[in-house]
Amino acid sequence: MTAIRVLVGTRKGAFILTSDAGRKKWAVDGPHFAGWEIYHVKGSPVNPDRIFASQTSSWFGQVIQRSDDGGRTWAQPAPGAAAPGTTGAPSGGDSNLFVFDTSAATGKPLTTHQWYDGTQHPWEFARVWHLEPSLDDADTCYAGVEDAALFRTTNGGASWHELAGLRGHATGPVWAPGAGGMCLHTILLDPTNPRRLFCAISSAGAFRSDDGGQRWKPINRGLHSEYIPDPTAEVGHCVHRIAIHPTRPNTLFMQKHWDVMRSDDGGDSWREISGNLPSDFGFPIAVHAHEPETIYVIPILSDSLHYPPEGKLRVYRSRSGGEDWEALTSGLPQEHCYVNVLRDAMAVDTLDTCGIYFGTTGGQVYVSSDSGDTWEAIVRDLPAVLSVEVQTLP
Amino acid sequence: MIRVILPFHLQTLAGCEREVTVAVDGAVTVGSVLDALEALYPMLRGTIREHLSLRNRPRIRFFADNKDVTHTAPDTVLPDSVACGEQPLRIVGAVSGG
Numbered sequence: 001m002t003a004i005r006v007l008v009g010t011r012k013g014a015f016i017l018t019s020d021a022g023r024k025k026w027a028v029d030g031p032h033f034a035g036w037e038i039y040h041v042k043g044s045p046v047n048p049d050r051i052f053a054s055q056t057s058s059w060f061g062q063v064i065q066r067s068d069d070g071g072r073t074w075a076q077p078a079p080g081a082a083a084p085g086t087t088g089a090p091s092g093g094d095s096n097l098f099v100f101d102t103s104a105a106t107g108k109p110l111t112t113h114q115w116y117d118g119t120q121h122p123w124e125f126a127r128v129w130h131l132e133p134s135l136d137d138a139d140t141c142y143a144g145v146e147d148a149a150l151f152r153t154t155n156g157g158a159s160w161h162e163l164a165g166l167r168g169h170a171t172g173p174v175w176a177p178g179a180g181g182m183c184l185h186t187i188l189l190d191p192t193n194p195r196r197l198f199c200a201i202s203s204a205g206a207f208r209s210d211d212g213g214q215r216w217k218p219i220n221r222g223l224h225s226e227y228i229p230d231p232t233a234e235v236g237h238c239v240h241r242i243a244i245h246p247t248r249p250n251t252l253f254m255q256k257h258w259d260v261m262r263s264d265d266g267g268d269s270w271r272e273i274s275g276n277l278p279s280d281f282g283f284p285i286a287v288h289a290h291e292p293e294t295i296y297v298i299p300i301l302s303d304s305l306h307y308p309p310e311g312k313l314r315v316y317r318s319r320s321g322g323e324d325w326e327a328l329t330s331g332l333p334q335e336h337c338y339v340n341v342l343r344d345a346m347a348v349d350t351l352d353t354c355g356i357y358f359g360t361t362g363g364q365v366y367v368s369s370d371s372g373d374t375w376e377a378i379v380r381d382l383p384a385v386l387s388v389e390v391q392t393l394p
Numbered sequence: 395m396i397r398v399i400l401p402f403h404l405q406t407l408a409g410c411e412r413e414v415t416v417a418v419d420g421a422v423t424v425g426s427v428l429d430a431l432e433a434l435y436p437m438l439r440g441t442i443r444e445h446l447s448l449r450n451r452p453r454i455r456f457f458a459d460n461k462d463v464t465h466t467a468p469d470t471v472l473p474d475s476v477a478c479g480e481q482p483l484r485i486v487g488a489v490s491g492g
Contacts, residue, residue: 035403059453059487060403060441076437096440 004349005070005391006357007051008365009038012383014053016071019378023355023369026378032074033065037127040344040387041071044133044141048391052141052157054128062127064095064143066157077157094159098125098143098151101162108168113147114176123147123167130344132187136194142213144184148175148201150213163213166199171218171235178202178238178257185343186242190249198252198267203238206254208267219267223256240283241343245292253295253322255285255343260297262322273322278309284346288371289354293321296356296372298341307338315356317372331375332366339364344387351392359385396427397482404442404485408435413482422477424456425468442485457484 006017013031032038036055044050049070055063066077077095100123101107115121126146134140143151143160149167151160166184175182186200195212198219205220218235228236238257245251254261254270259280261270274280279299288294295318301309308314313332316325339362349355356372359365363382368375395415405412416430425448432439443450448468450456455464459473459481475481 034406057403057441059401059451060407061444061451062440063407063437078436094439096437097445099446 002351003393004351004355005043005048005393006347006365006367006378007041007043007071007387007389007391008359008382008385009041009053009344009387010359010363010383010385011037014038014041014055014071015379015382017365017378021351023351023367024376028379029071031383032071033063036063038386039127039129040131040389042131042133042389043391044138045135046133047138048393050133050138050156052131052133054131054143056127062096062098062125064128064157064160066095077155095157098128098145098160099162100125100149100167101164106164107162108164111168111173113172113182114174116177120173123149125149126181129183129185130187132189135189135191142187142189142197144187144199146181146183147177148182148184148204150184150187150199152213165209165214166207166216169207169216169218171204174235175201175204176236186239188242188244188252190244191246192249196249196266198242198244200239200242200254202240203236203257205235205237206239206242206252206267219263220270221268222263222270223261224259224272225257227257241285243285243287243295245287248292251292251321253285253287255282255297257281257303260285260322273318275318275323275325277316277325278314278327282341283343284341284358286346286348286356288356289348289350290352291319291354291371294319294371295322296346297325298346298358300340306340311335311337313337313339313360315358315368315372315375328368328372328375330373331368331377337362342386344389345385347388347390349390349392355390357388357390359388361385395479396422396430396476397479398427398431399482399484401485401487403487404438407441408438410435415479421469422472423469424458424463424466424472424483427472427483428468453488453490455486455488457486 002021008015013034015030039054041053051067053065065074112120130144132142139156150163188198190196197209207216223237240255250266252263260274262273282300286296312334315328339360346358356368361384365378459475
């Protein structure tokens with residue numbers, strides 16, 4: 001029987017919301033890791049019961065958690081450790097170790113990047129923002145971290161190794177943090193080409209690798225950012241999120257700090273598709289599971305006022321790949337709403353009637369089981385939502 | 395045995411009680427107690443002091459016999475009352491935030 005599992009990361013723990021295919025009656029499980037910031041929770045496409053979670057704390061640092069039973073039990077992955085949910089040797093340790101690779105064989109020297117005041121600042125690991133499990137190997141997962149770098153595990157999270165070619169790109173010294181830190185927040189894997197990866201960094205921009213992550217090139221041509229000295233610079237753009245449809249991996253959709261953008265050549269060039277949006281500032285962007293030209297954004301008034309225009313929470317849908325947008329409001333608050341929706345907090349399921357999900361900084365998680373036409377709150381009072389992912393289970 | 399009191403979030407992370415005991419060979423210092431603690435609970439590595447550098451994390455405080463020993467060198471010998479188990483070494487998450 002088909003089921004839906006929504007993985008929600010919040011400021012105070014992780015929550016797992018489950019439903020049958022009707023998506024009307026939901027069970028709420030959590031908080032897992034109560035009191036910890038859970039930046040991201042994501043399941044493996046190969047083994048949906050294998051789920052990775054990024055658990056962080058300003059006091060106690062970074063912890064990687066893994067479940068092998070769909071989120072019922074968790075453990076820090078370690079070679080030879082007891083399986084999650086069983087008794088035995090304690091687990092953990094190296095699974096939380098993210099060290100920039102400065103080795104002669106595979107690494108790059110640990111240089112500096114630009115700091116808020118324009119001075120140079122050493123790369124420092126802060127936390128894992130995003131976990132992207134491999135499309136074909138349940139033991140492999142990518143991690144996007146702050147300060148911006150890409151890591152990979154090939155042993156189920158027991159240890160992580162930096163793909164240093166990204167941080168070591170010649171433009172690295174001019175990368176600078178956005179307001180939330182210099183984070184690598186988006187990782188996209190091309191399902192048709194295992195050697196092609198995309199990532200995005202606030203606020204360096206978008207990057208692409210065509211050799212499995214060893215070498216990277218900035219893909220920011222066509223972006224225009226008034227807030228940087230050279231608005232069309234090769235890097236320095238505050239990309240908030242990129243999305244692709246698995247059947248058209250050369251078409252990318254981007255929500256930038258300002259502007260919604262589109263590329264049809266794998267990121268080599270971009271054009272603006274903001275069209276009639278009430279604001280083209282926002283964070284998440286998503287693509288319908290079955291309609292590659294149907295996309296969703298949630299406009300936010302501005303970078304100074306991180307709440308929806310007019311206090312109305314509206315998802316905007318374009319069925320034409322951008323430019324022409326319609327407001328989706330049924331079931332969403334249309335007055336006195338001043339929440340934000342963060343970059344990793346929108347996702348879609350793959351049921352025939354595609355479901356759209358998003359979480360807010362006010363603790364609501366909304367679902368639409370009809371591609372956005374109508375919405376309902378699954379939960380209303382969680383801690384501020386940092387991330388939402390959806391698993392469509394057979 | 396050395397008594398160590400952990401902050402709430404590290405108790406839940408390690409799956410242990412608020413107070414744990416560790417054995418230390420040689421001088422009883424913050425460093426040697428943390429070595430023993432991390433050997434017993436590997437999941438705590440990196441949560442109290444940084445991986446590799448072993449520098450204390452910025453928002454962690456240590457109290458031995460009710461004295462703040464956070465800023466003493468990690469190889470400073472702790473009071474006899476801690477070494478003999480009469481008093482615990484308290485590891486505290488600094489009070490900050492809102």
